[in-house]
Amino acid sequence: MNRSLTTATAATASAAVLGLSGCGGSSSTNSSGSNAAGSSSATASSSKTITVLAAASLTESFTKLAEDFEKNHPGVEIKMSFAGSQDIARQLKGGAPADVVAMADTTTPKTMPIDITQGKTWTDFATNELEIATPKGNPGHVSDLASLAKVNTVLCAKTVPCGRAAGKALTKANVHAHVVSYEQNVKSTLAKVSSGDADAAVVYRTDVKAAGDKVTGVDIASGSNVKTTLPIATWSDNEYAKQFVQLITGAEGRKVLSDAGFGSPS
Template identity: 55%
Template sequence: MSALRSGTAVLTATALATTLAGCGGDEQPARSKVVTVLAAASLTEAFTDLKKQVEDAHPDVEVRVSFAASSTIVQQVNNHADADVVALADEKAGKTLKPDVLGSAAPRLFATNRLMIATPADNPAHVTGLDSLTSSSVDTVLCAPQVPCGRAAKSVLAKGHVTPHVVSYEQDVKATLAKVRLGEADAAIVYVTDVTAAGTSVRGVALKPDQNVTTRLPIYALNDDEGTRAFVDAVTSSTGRKVLTTRGFGAP
């Protein structure tokens, strides 16, 4: 069918261009020890920094990090996905990890996080605080209720006795923030660290301290391999603390 043929031609050209672009010189030292880290979406920037630090300090270790909602990570790990280190956004998510995959691994709390309202940079709905979200003209996005940031947002809203006009429940905190970054929503309740990471593309509106909640992030080492230890040590060391503090996390 010529419809398919012309479609294929377009595809072939695109694929060719991609392949050619991908042919850079990637000569890296052989890294024999691979550590697979599954981490909460809110850790994207901090753990990307830490991955680099660990790889610089251990030339034979390769760190592979995958970021997703904590609930997604738990579901994957419970279904025996390949993972050496698991870092989640709150303790409750950790409690849903199955004992048979955890083995003797115990959680270590390595950071804390707080919530904040994020709006587009120009704050079109003039959001000044939690109470602004009661207006039906303010489109708000929240994390899905099974995701840690969704749980935290729920308790913030309960504390402030606020019922927002929610247009969507997103699968993780970065997806929630993306709706605001794209100007698709007027407000989102996300972590302080996400607002920090987004820089000038969003505006952060602080919550009153008595309305806010603190989440504590646990990390699990699922085995005793060298790479696993190197990464977990880096996260819980003073250098790790420095990286996490720079990204807006609090001390546990």
């Protein structure tokens, strides 16, 4: 069976959102090059097309779950767009259609206008924690948050969930990190480390795990670490969208998320 899952990377999605003008802006493109999230609301809510806007940290786990869903629902096409949660909120404010929305924290939905979120119900479906990522082998000998005051450090932007969490963790540890760059989402933050452009980055534990041997992780002490809760919402009346959310919040979804390093919501 040919896989119909269509994705847009976090970098592509973040770049695309900067080009939003008026309503109908988008960050997801399909295999033929047409604008997926920029199609009409009717298309986004069509019976066998699901448009999903999800936080960058969910890239690997949601891609796996979407592939599984498509295999079990012949003819259904899931169009994925991964970006920083603040970029997703900006897309929705700009009129971009969606059937499912998943954020990296519970703060971002609260910043959205009431006319955008009215009638939407958010369900907490996973938790995440922070970890320090270093280039493979940890050449800067980073051992804890205090080390970040002495090495070139990259953080997510302060408006991004991972940036807010990193700021809280550094405050808890009373550390003033030597920050050389602020990035728009967790994947681009991690990329600065895996490429060797930075000595350390504060990212999510799940992203360190997904990077495999490209980076070396350093644990953050529990007293300084920050746990974030991830919420999801069905954004349209698409029946397949509702089923996809049920998959994510159900036993299979919890297993895939757990395998990726996410915790269960309390």
